[in-house]
Amino acid sequence: MKDNLRVLVTGAAGLVGAEVTARLAAAGHEVTALVHHNPVLVRNDGTPLETGAVTCLSGDVTKPRLGLPEAAYQALAAGGLDRIVHCAAITDFGLPDEVYQAVNVDGTAHVVELARAGGVPLVHVSTAYVCGERDGLIRETELDEGQQLANAYEQSKFRAETLVHKAQADGVRAAIVRPSIVVGEERTGVVRDYKNIYAVLKLATEGRVRSIPGQYEARLDLVPVDYVADVITEVTHRFEEAVGRTFHAVGAPLTLRDFSDVMAEYPPFQVPRFVPPTSFDAQRLSRRERLYYERVMTLYESYFRRRMTFDDSHTAGLTARRAPENGQDFLRTIFDHCLESGYLGVPHGDDTEAGGARPDTTGPHATVVAHGTGSAAIAHGTGSAGSDAIGAGR
Numbered sequence: 095m096k097d098n099l100r101v102l103v104t105g106a107a108g109l110v111g112a113e114v115t116a117r118l119a120a121a122g123h124e125v126t127a128l129v130h131h132n133p134v135l136v137r138n139d140g141t142p143l144e145t146g147a148v149t150c151l152s153g154d155v156t157k158p159r160l161g162l163p164e165a166a167y168q169a170l171a172a173g174g175l176d177r178i179v180h181c182a183a184i185t186d187f188g189l190p191d192e193v194y195q196a197v198n199v200d201g202t203a204h205v206v207e208l209a210r211a212g213g214v215p216l217v218h219v220s221t222a223y224v225c226g227e228r229d230g231l232i233r234e235t236e237l238d239e240g241q242q243l244a245n246a247y248e249q250s251k252f253r254a255e256t257l258v259h260k261a262q263a264d265g266v267r268a269a270i271v272r273p274s275i276v277v278g279e280e281r282t283g284v285v286r287d288y289k290n291i292y293a294v295l296k297l298a299t300e301g302r303v304r305s306i307p308g309q310y311e312a313r314l315d316l317v318p319v320d321y322v323a324d325v326i327t328e329v330t331h332r333f334e335e336a337v338g339r340t341f342h343a344v345g346a347p348l349t350l351r352d353f354s355d356v357m358a359e360y361p362p363f364q365v366p367r368f369v370p371p372t373s374f375d376a377q378r379l380s381r382r383e384r385l386y387y388e389r390v391m392t393l394y395e396s397y398f399r400r401r402m403t404f405d406d407s408h409t410a411g412l413t414a415r416r417a418p419e420n421g422q423d424f425l426r427t428i429f430d431h432c433l434e435s436g437y438l439g440v441p442h443g444d445d446t447e448a449g450g451a452r453p454d455t456t457g458p459h460a461t462v463v464a465h466g467t468g469s470a471a472i473a474h475g476t477g478s479a480g481s482d483a484i485g486a487g488r
Contacts, residue, residue, distance in 0.1 A: 100176045106128060175212055198250035279319060295432070352422050362439045
């Protein structure tokens with residue numbers, strides 16, 4: 095590997111993208127960050143990247159040639175890059191199909207075209223949940239197993255990864271990284287954007303949703319954002335070893351029983367009841383709870399009945415970095431930070447009832463609104479609340 099790589103990072107203003115960009119810049123590489131409406135790159139801990147550490151390039155992955163002027167595109171394609179790291183994606187659920195097509199599928203196609211034109215090695219960031227609703231062991235070598243994909247987000251990421259595989263067969267050199275459910279930093283639980291599973295946890299722990307259709311044996315895989323960024327960076331550095339392979343960036347799976355047990359340790363939290371889907375009847379919910387269920391929880395229902403485990407043999411063989419081994423301890427770290435920041439901890443009951451000290455609920459992350467769109471994806475939740483998905487959505 096060259097000591098100093100010239101790297102283009104798409105989605106560089108997103109949660110994962112910003113951390114990858116920071117790591118590559120800190121390693122001394124020449125990093126160009128493709129951004130759309132957000133030229134300021136903010137790390138997971140809220141600190142901006144140093145001015146001058148990265149070159150920001152205004153573009154749009156949904157457009158041919160990434161929306162760049164011809165001269166700028168040709169400069170990249172004509173030997174101006176050593177790596178492309180494609181993080182840009184939209185991860186919110188409940189959006190129109192054409193949005194996922196434009197950003198996640200067409201955006202990947204446009205990045206693949208640049209990689210092909212310039213002969214540039216590509217690191218494509220997908221999601222572990224391209225496995226859809228399969229149960230059992232999910233191997234890194236598997237993609238199309240005839241699985242049922244649960245939503246338009248998963249379908250778009252599956253199509254995008256399929257494009258990358260087809261490009262590999264045509265000579266594009268690529269490696270794929272599949273994160274699971276991206277959450278806060280491993281040691282502190284700090285997270286920049288309270289999205290994806292955080293919205294679900296807020297509704298549940300505040301008692302706004304008390305009954306959820308799901309199986310206690312179902313598994314959710316939470317992975318720290320710093321671990322995901324480390325894996326992507328390692329694949330970028332060691333591309334010659336990684337080329338042609340797929341790497342799961344996953345954590346320790348937690349059953350819904352694990353979630354319930356850990357929630358019960360926290361006095362401010364309401365613990366939801368998971369009801370077998372065949373027995374669940376939304377019409378028996380209160381009007382307020384049914385509203386949250388219909389507009390938010392239905393977007394995530396399938397994740398509460400899946401029983402998969404992700405194989406990460408390729409990842410373990412490439413990097414010595416390991417994800418947290420104890421999922422329950424890591425979940426406690428996540429909860430502790432959410433309480434310290436005031437994101438969680440609003441007393442349950444009616445929205446105005448108090449069962450103890452009431453934290454500040456006026457901040458930007460204090461309220462979960464029951465919108466049918468804009469709820470962040472529980473699968474591969476790497477979107478940014480403050481960044482535009484077209485240029486920096488991961």
